Amino acid sequence: MIKSKYLYLEKLTKNIRLKFSNFDRELEGFTPPSVFIGAYNYPRVYAGPLVTSQGSDVHLMDMPEEWIPQGKSIHEIIEYRLSLVRGKRRVHVKGLDDKLVEKLQEITLARSPVDSEVIFSHKPRGMQFFGDEHPPHGPSAPMEDFQVDNVRWDRHLEKTYYDSDLKASDAIYNLYRMGVPFSSIQKALSVGALGIEGRRKLVPTRWSITACDSIIADRLLRRVKEYEIIDSYKIYEFESFNNRYIIILTPTRWQYEWMEAFLGVLGSEKLIFSDHEIGGSKRGYSRVGGCYYSSKMAVLDALDREEKQAGAIILREAYPGYIPLGVFNVRENVKSAMNQTPIEFNSLEGVLEYIKGRLKLGVDRYILEGCLLKETSRQTSLDEFTGRDKKY
Secondary structure (H helix, E strand, O other): OOOOOHHHHHHHHHOOOOOOOOOEEEEEEEOOOEEEEEEOOEEEEEEEEEEOOOOOHHOOOOOOHHOOOOOOHHHHHHHHHHHEEEEEEEEEOOOOOOHHHHHHHHOOEEEEOOOOEEEEEOOOOOOOOOOOOOOEEOEEEEEEEEEEEOOOOOOOHHHHHHOOOOOOHHHHHHHHOOOOOOOHHHHHHHHOOOOOOOOOOOOOOHHHHHHHHHHHHHHHHHHHHHOOEOOEEEEEEEEEEOOOEEEEEOOOOEEEEEEEEOOOOOOOOOEEEEEEEEEEOOOOOOOOOHHHHHHHHHHHHHHHHHEOOEEEEEEEOOOOOOOOOOEEEEHHHHHHOOOOOOOHHHHHHHHHHHHHHOOOOOOHHHHHHHHHHHHHHHHHHHHHHHHHOOOO
16 A cells, blocks of 8 residues: 555656657757756756747646646647756756856746757757656756847846845745736746845745745735635535546635545555645645645635635545646646635535535545544534534
8 A cells, every 4th residue: 555645656657658759959949938947966956948849839838827728638738748858957056147047047037938949968868757746848958058039028027036125935925916827936936036135046846836835825824814704615626637626615714634536547546645734834844745735825815815714625536547747737726626606505414415426435535534524524413413503
């Protein structure tokens, strides 16, 4: 039995076999814009651009926010990602005066795809999947040279870049409130384009994603805790990319549980991984990884828009054909679910009876392995036994 989600996804991605194009040592094309900062051997990490020779849909290749609204299939997304070739060179995370880092900042702040040309030390090879951390990319190779044409910056990113007295956390939240896409904010943090002068540095891609999710979620939670609590249970649903999401909002103060089941993705397994918090008091990094923070942020974003407070229990089921595409998959699916019209219930019993028919894994298994769902069920039963009405 695999008890670690990390080990499970590692085994899953090792079994993925996909075809991708062959590339020469010289590649002339575009970057979406897109960059990748590795974490291995921190603080001396591999950094570089993701470049494609394709001329159409380039801007969509690293814009996860658009994949679900535009109805892109999992095969189209994989095709996008595997057409992105990664150039890399070792740099120090504090070496922001490095010419390569300056070019990475230039393209990251761009408002549209950038003409690019890369010369590799050898033909790019391999492909890279990252579990539920961030989207995969195609072949990679060290770079001998990287050139870009003139770049026009996004005005919000440009203004924030030159505000050298603004903390990175404030910059991230401000940009999000302005409507700048999450992926653009995350990449700006990753290339050291945000924060107070002298403290800026490169942030590995997977760390920067969770950092942005966490910062935005924490700011939203401060607001949500001041709102009135909802007066009924609400269920939101969405399904895409061989995943089903059910979000249960409870008429309580903020508490949160993330539960994900992988059902027959590798074989006949029925695995559940979960984590939770009460009142926003989560300590340490979640054992289920970045998806914990991305889904939390997506729910709090919806509650803030409605100016309501609630608890949230999120159930995710992954089915055969599922391929890890990064935590965007969770964030954007949960956002899509929260944009649907909810079904309301006056009791938890009504909620459980409804979701029995919406999940492939029995609801009793979720109650058994969860925490908040179990406690909520227990408390509801106690209230019924004593004849007390719950007040929120």
